[in-house]
Amino acid sequence: MFLKPEQSAVVLPVYVSENDIQTILVELTRILAPRPMIHEQLLSVASALGARFLRSEIYACRQGSYLCTMVLEKDGTEICLDSRPSDILCLAARTQSAVLVAEEVLMHNGIPADRVAGTPESNGDIREPASVVSFLKRELQTAVDHEEFERAAHLRDRLAELSRHH
Numbered sequence: 001m002f003l004k005p006e007q008s009a010v011v012l013p014v015y016v017s018e019n020d021i022q023t024i025l026v027e028l029t030r031i032l033a034p035r036p037m038i039h040e041q042l043l044s045v046a047s048a049l050g051a052r053f054l055r056s057e058i059y060a061c062r063q064g065s066y067l068c069t070m071v072l073e074k075d076g077t078e079i080c081l082d083s084r085p086s087d088i089l090c091l092a093a094r095t096q097s098a099v100l101v102a103e104e105v106l107m108h109n110g111i112p113a114d115r116v117a118g119t120p121e122s123n124g125d126i127r128e129p130a131s132v133v134s135f136l137k138r139e140l141q142t143a144v145d146h147e148e149f150e151r152a153a154h155l156r157d158r159l160a161e162l163s164r165h166h
Helices: 018-028 038-048 085-095 104-109 131-143 147-164
Strands: 010-013 050-060 065-074 076-084 100-103
Touching: 010 104, 038 050, 038 085, 050 085, 050 104, 065 085, 076 085, 076 131, 085 100, 100 104, 131 147
Parallel strands: 050 100
Antiparallel strands: 050 065, 065 076
């Protein structure tokens, strides 16, 4: 996947596994997951300890891997926790927050946005990827099969919303 900082003509490629992509899609589409995911547990633990989530950051790249941190605040003090890129992306999707990318990381690892299909700079058509719709349909069938009717109704509504907009 690609991260595009605001006001930037450059995108940052980030490798995310298929399982992590599905988790991010679950968060972006507001699907009710059948059980808590790790990033939800992190938020719950932070809250239980009196801290709150502030932001996610990609602050460096070493040996081809992005170094990331989840920043919490407790009693006016920032607490930084090392995290995987996929975890901060899930957190950002869950909390609808931005992921801050260090300028140096973007400068050394970014690629021009006009070389990536589907970005406004490429003059590509911006649409919900077909994979999102097929993912939602699979999740809907699974929810029905497991008699998770509240989740199925939410998925059905999200699919209807997507079809109205496209």
